[in-house]
Amino acid sequence: MSAQQHSVPSANRLYVGNLDPTIDEYAVVKLFEPFGKITYLDFMFHWHGTKRGQPRGYCFLEYSTKEVPELVTNRCFPTKPAETCLPGRKH
Numbered sequence: 001m002s003a004q005q006h007s008v009p010s011a012n013r014l015y016v017g018n019l020d021p022t023i024d025e026y027a028v029v030k031l032f033e034p035f036g037k038i039t040y041l042d043f044m045f046h047w048h049g050t051k052r053g054q055p056r057g058y059c060f061l062e063y064s065t066k067e068v069p070e071l072v073t074n075r076c077f078p079t080k081p082a083e084t085c086l087p088g089r090k091h
Contacts (some may be wrong), residue, residue, distance in 0.1 A: 011066035012039070014073070017058040024055070032061055036068035 016028065025043045032038060040062035046054050063069060
């Protein structure tokens with residue numbers, strides 16, 4: 001599959017952000033593979049500057065079925081109050 005085919009949003013696709021800089025592709029696959037078959041992994045790296053070649057801290061996974069990303073989101077990553085608070089309010 002070409003990268004252009006993956007630029008269109010898909011129900012099978014899952015965004016994973018806030019990854020530790022020490023996490024690599026292998027760790028992401030091992031962490032998310034138990035939920036379902038991963039058909040595509042787009043692990044993002046810096047292309048320019050002093051961080052060239054280092055992970056950007058996020059990736060996209062694509063699963064074989066559209067139910068898996070919702071399942072993973074609901075079970076693994078509940079909303080954190082700090083990420084959903086209103087501007088100007090302290091936690």
